[in-house]
Amino acid sequence: MNDGGSGGGRPKRADARRNEESLLEAAAALFVTSGVAVPVREVAARAGVGTATIYRHFPTRADLIIAVYRHQVEACAEAGPALLASAPTPYVALERWIDRFVDFLVTKHGLADVLRSDNAGFEALHAHFLDRLVPVCAQLLAAAAESGEIRSDVEALQLMRGVGNLCIGADDDPRYDARRLVALLVAGLRHTAR
Amino acid sequence: MNDGGSGGGRPKRADARRNEESLLEAAAALFVTSGVAVPVREVAARAGVGTATIYRHFPTRADLIIAVYRHQVEACAEAGPALLASAPTPYVALERWIDRFVDFLVTKHGLADVLRSDNAGFEALHAHFLDRLVPVCAQLLAAAAESGEIRSDVEALQLMRGVGNLCIGADDDPRYDARRLVALLVAGLRHTAR
């Protein structure tokens, strides 16, 4: 999104890059304490910039969220093939990868809440996250299907959205165990006992 | 909540009852077209009353939603025992009842979106809906567990919330099939093939 200044065509101004960094830092901190829906003004205030600046760097809230969690999503995506290689069976790899994805969602207050919506301007967020992760999930699903462990008529996108939805509200109600329900959902993929 | 006037202690004034009716009617209509998150002013305007009036009758949005859907929730609750009696096995009854619950959620735009939140003032809504439906669900679960069809370590509250969550955003994305995922979740309750 930005370039350090070495190669590119039109390097950003130094203060602009500094502000972008400040905003990312402030957002990351506030996301932890107040959730991803924290008011724009708060992020701007904490970063020591004006409200307009945040829009200049991150036109929508989704852009900010993407930027903050980009590397974590990347790590999750890369974990897919690794798990497939290391786990005893593809199904186990799928289980573990989904578990990791759940971890990612649950530890970010309210991330799942916002991941769901298509209607808002969150399509960008949706697009980025899913574009990166759905293929990984699809690979795991295909492997597990081919090994005969699970049914083959469920698409990765569906599964991911289902998992995402199940994680909504997971962190503000101790009686609700998202991980448990996700495990149930994944178990539902297996061929039923008959 | 109100009394027609026959039995009770302190009958409401006629205009108040008229307004409450108007509000319910307006809300029901707008919920269908604009979802349950329709602005308060719109409901008030359509009912031909002031904004304060809506707060007088329904202090929170949850109260309004409860009032609008009260009889449908009731019908759903009553369907539980009926299905248990008519279905071939308790598990099938559970399947059908859950399906009915999903119908209820999906046909109301955005109802599930709001059903999830504990943080807001939606606890009342949560409380009412769940208080009424969880016991029914628990009964079905217990019956299916006793007949040996499903595992017995999943609580009704968990299942209901999971189903509710899976229904979020079901009506604004044709590629997302909540019913399908819920079926998967319910299938996950069965004992795994080994």
Added chain:
DNA sequence: GAGCAACCGGAACACCGTCCCGTTTGACGA
């Protein structure tokens, strides 16, 4: 028909996201 309390409507307030405009400041060439 009069009095009173319940009730009403709309304006006022608070909060949030978004956009605009006058000002500042970093980068670069002279």
Added chain:
DNA sequence: TCGTCAAACGGGACGGTGTTCCGGTTGCTC
């Protein structure tokens, strides 16, 4: 080193939404 100018900035203005307050109105009762 210094002047120039576009990029970037900040804070305030705007529109929309939920919530509350207050003066006026209206139904009920005696």
